Amino acid sequence: MNIRIAHLYPDLLNLYGDRGNITCLQKRCSWRGIEATVHEYRLGDELPLDETDILFLGGGSDREQCIVSEHLQGHRDAIQSYVESDGVLVAVCGGYQLLGHSYQQAGETIAGLSIIDSYTIAGERRLIGNVVMRCQHQQLVSAPSSATSVVGFENHAGRTYLGPAHTPLGVVTQGYGNNGEDGGEGVLYRNVIGTYLHGPLFPKNPLLADFVIRSALQRKYSSSIALSPLDDSVEHRAHDYLTRCRLARCQ
Amino acid sequence: MDGKTVAVCGTNGKTTTNNLLAALLRAQGMRVICNEIGSNMIAGVITAYLECCTRTGRVEADIACLEVDEAFGVHVLPHIEPDIVIVTNLFRDQLDRYGEIDITRELLVRALKKVPGAMLVLNGDDPLCASLCRTPPRVRTFFGVSEEVPVPTGGESISDESDAVQTEAREGRFCVFCHHELQYRYYHYSQLGDYFCEGCNFRRPTLDFAAREVRLDPHLAFSMNDLPVQTAYRGFYNVYNVLAALTVATLLEINLDDIDAVLASYAPQIGRMEEFVIDGMPAVLNLSKNPTGFNQTIAAMRADTRQKNVVVVVNDNDQDGTDISWIWDVDFEQMAEADAGFARFVASGIRAEDVALRMKYAEITPDTVLFEKDVRRVIEVLLRGEGEVTGKSGASRGEVLYVLVNYTPLFETQRVLLDLQAAGSAARADATPRRRRA
Ligand SMILES: [Zn+2]
Numbered sequence: 001m002n003i004r005i006a007h008l009y010p011d012l013l014n015l016y017g018d019r020g021n022i023t024c025l026q027k028r029c030s031w032r033g034i035e036a037t038v039h040e041y042r043l044g045d046e047l048p049l050d051e052t053d054i055l056f057l058g059g060g061s062d063r064e065q066c067i068v069s070e071h072l073q074g075h076r077d078a079i080q081s082y083v084e085s086d087g088v089l090v091a092v093c094g095g096y097q098l099l100g101h102s103y104q105q106a107g108e109t110i111a112g113l114s115i116i117d118s119y120t121i122a123g124e125r126r127l128i129g130n131v132v133m134r135c136q137h138q139q140l141v142s143a144p145s146s147a148t149s150v151v152g153f154e155n156h157a158g159r160t161y162l163g164p165a166h167t168p169l170g171v172v173t174q175g176y177g178n179n180g181e182d183g184g185e186g187v188l189y190r191n192v193i194g195t196y197l198h199g200p201l202f203p204k205n206p207l208l209a210d211f212v213i214r215s216a217l218q219r220k221y222s223s224s225i226a227l228s229p230l231d232d233s234v235e236h237r238a239h240d241y242l243t244r245c246r247l248a249r250c251q
Numbered sequence: 252m253d254g255k256t257v258a259v260c261g262t263n264g265k266t267t268t269n270n271l272l273a274a275l276l277r278a279q280g281m282r283v284i285c286n287e288i289g290s291n292m293i294a295g296v297i298t299a300y301l302e303c304c305t306r307t308g309r310v311e312a313d314i315a316c317l318e319v320d321e322a323f324g325v326h327v328l329p330h331i332e333p334d335i336v337i338v339t340n341l342f343r344d345q346l347d348r349y350g351e352i353d354i355t356r357e358l359l360v361r362a363l364k365k366v367p368g369a370m371l372v373l374n375g376d377d378p379l380c381a382s383l384c385r386t387p388p389r390v391r392t393f394f395g396v397s398e399e400v401p402v403p404t405g406g407e408s409i410s411d412e413s414d415a416v417q418t419e420a421r422e423g424r425f426c427v428f429c430h431h432e433l434q435y436r437y438y439h440y441s442q443l444g445d446y447f448c449e450g451c452n453f454r455r456p457t458l459d460f461a462a463r464e465v466r467l468d469p470h471l472a473f474s475m476n477d478l479p480v481q482t483a484y485r486g487f488y489n490v491y492n493v494l495a496a497l498t499v500a501t502l503l504e505i506n507l508d509d510i511d512a513v514l515a516s517y518a519p520q521i522g523r524m525e526e527f528v529i530d531g532m533p534a535v536l537n538l539s540k541n542p543t544g545f546n547q548t549i550a551a552m553r554a555d556t557r558q559k560n561v562v563v564v565v566n567d568n569d570q571d572g573t574d575i576s577w578i579w580d581v582d583f584e585q586m587a588e589a590d591a592g593f594a595r596f597v598a599s600g601i602r603a604e605d606v607a608l609r610m611k612y613a614e615i616t617p618d619t620v621l622f623e624k625d626v627r628r629v630i631e632v633l634l635r636g637e638g639e640v641t642g643k644s645g646a647s648r649g650e651v652l653y654v655l656v657n658y659t660p661l662f663e664t665q666r667v668l669l670d671l672q673a674a675g676s677a678a679r680a681d682a683t684p685r686r687r688r689a
Binding site for chain 2: 019024027062064067199200204235
């Protein structure tokens with residue numbers, strides 16, 4: 001088996017260790033004998049979505065995010081049909097904001113991709129710090145009505161609000177999340193994960209990484225896939241440090 | 252105070268540059284105010300002045316050399332009214348403190364606008380730095396390395412697009428004036444090199460002070476405008492710090508005839524490739540607090556042919572930056588290669604769990620990775636080669652111990668190393684007579 005990971009504009013969107021997310025997906029595939037190739041796309045490149053199994057959009061500084069949002073408009077329809085046919089899309093921080101209808105920057109409202117029913121406005125204060133959230137999505141937890149935790153680090157001035165059709169990726173028990181008001185963090189829609197969490201996201205949350213890999217394989221091979229288990233003790237230790245830290249140190 | 256004031260700004264190398272400059276000036280018999288231990292926030296700058304004040308409030312010094320944190324420059328520079336401002340480089344640093352690198356540059360631009368009379372001394376190899384000469388246009392001097400350096404500098408080959416591994420600090424490689432991706436005739440590391448923009452003709456300026464014939468083994472040596480320079484430093488990146496100090500010394504018309512003596516005797520300050528010997532085992536302490544600095548340390552370790560043990564200590568206190576995502580932009584992969592000469596790794600510090608995780612995804616052999624939050628214990632076990640950490644033996648083939656720390660573990664770790672060094676020599680002094688008898 002093999003999968004293709006498309007990393008969009010890594011030359012522009014590469015803040016906060018985004019590279020760690022790509023590395024993590026690639027290694028967790030290769031440790032299972034699944035070949036994962038990473039293809040980087042620059043502005044002006046063709047974007048072959050019919051050959052893409054995981055689409056990754058990271059975060060950038062204001063200037064760079066602005067350049068990207070203009071160029072992405074040309075790929076909007078293609079990305080939407082990719083998403084609606086269960087294509088896997090991971091968007092972090094600035095990339096997450098781009099998925100919505102609009103976001104604000106330096107007093108201007110900039111059009112997003114409208115892939116997700118959300119909008120982002122500028123907040124006065126940056127929301128910064130470690131985040132712990134509870135996730136109850138069926139796709140992510142082993143048993144119904146159980147929950148799992150997801151951890152990371154957020155640093156954003158934007159406040160994102162989801163439309164009524166969407167549920168957030170999780171509910172924060174520490175940190176601010178989408179807007180610091182409703183407790184929601186990120187979004188999970190079909191096979192789209194949008195989130196403010198970096199840190200990076202996947203290494204400390206192997207469950208999410210494996211959800212992404214499994215979803216990509218199932219779509220590509222049109223069959224139910226069971227990933228072989230890995231020894232995740234090092235991952236869990238780093239994950240648990242943040243959930244324990246919440247109790248001991250950061251209260 | 253009647254003398255001149257020099258301010259040193261930049262992400263990496265401020266302390267080394269500033270202290271070396273102060274040492275060069277003191278060697279001329281000048282009385283120098285200097286904020287020497289990296290206390291470069293506002294309080295540190297004020298303290299440096301107060302320490303040289305007489306009871307009547309006169310500052311008794313011929314010159315002031317002050318490190319000024321980029322983010323506080325807006326407040327500090329107008330007060331100290333520098334005659335010269337050095338900017339060593341601009342890299343991605345502690346994100347949650349300053350925001351993004353554009354913000355840092357913008358803060359520096361605003362600060363420089365407030366001191367339009369100051370002469371600028373800029374790293375010409377760094378496009379982010381060199382672009383500051385237009386803020387507003389004024390007398391400026393550029394230093395840099397004017398030829399390709401045929402040694403491992405820790406930089407990636409920019410032409411190798413397929414190499415997905417090394418991506419640190421790419422944002423600096425875009426033209427700040429027209430946003431085109433910069434092209435490079437040759438390249439040193441991060442965004443440093445001989446660059447030009449096809450969009451607007453922005454290019455590396457002519458270097459007024461150019462280093463050539465750079466050699467790294469065993470210590471950094473080069474020639475600056477035909478002046479031979481031999482340092483006691485390791486690490487390619489120090490070429491910029493030494494160049495910056497020598498550039499300013501030249502501009503101040505300091506006689507450079509006996510710089511050899513200053514450079515040879517000049518001990519690096521706390522935690523800048525600071526060397527110790529403990530029970531006969533050499534140890535090196537180095538501050539490595541952002542991807543560019545850390546990658547340069549890895550390059551320096553790889554250039555060291557000895558078998559190495561490496562302790563990585565990462566804290567996430569406020570002064571360190573509470574976001575430690577940057578460790579994923581460090582090329583730990585460069586230490587995983589079998590021929591790189593690394594024996595043992597230790598993940599340590601408050602965020603030891605994350606360091607160990609980073610090492611795992613760099614595919615560093617798990618058997619060589621130890622996990623221990625207590626730095627003293629780690630160093631004892633590794634240096635003595637006995638005892639164990641997390642069930643793994645400390646014994647290894649290491650011939651030298653490198654301890655890489657970010658900001659807040661620095662002073663404590665240095666104290667541990669000094670203690671152990673002192674204990675080791677005391678023990679040796681005790682043991683010597685007995686050995687003679689036997
Ligand atoms: Zn340009």
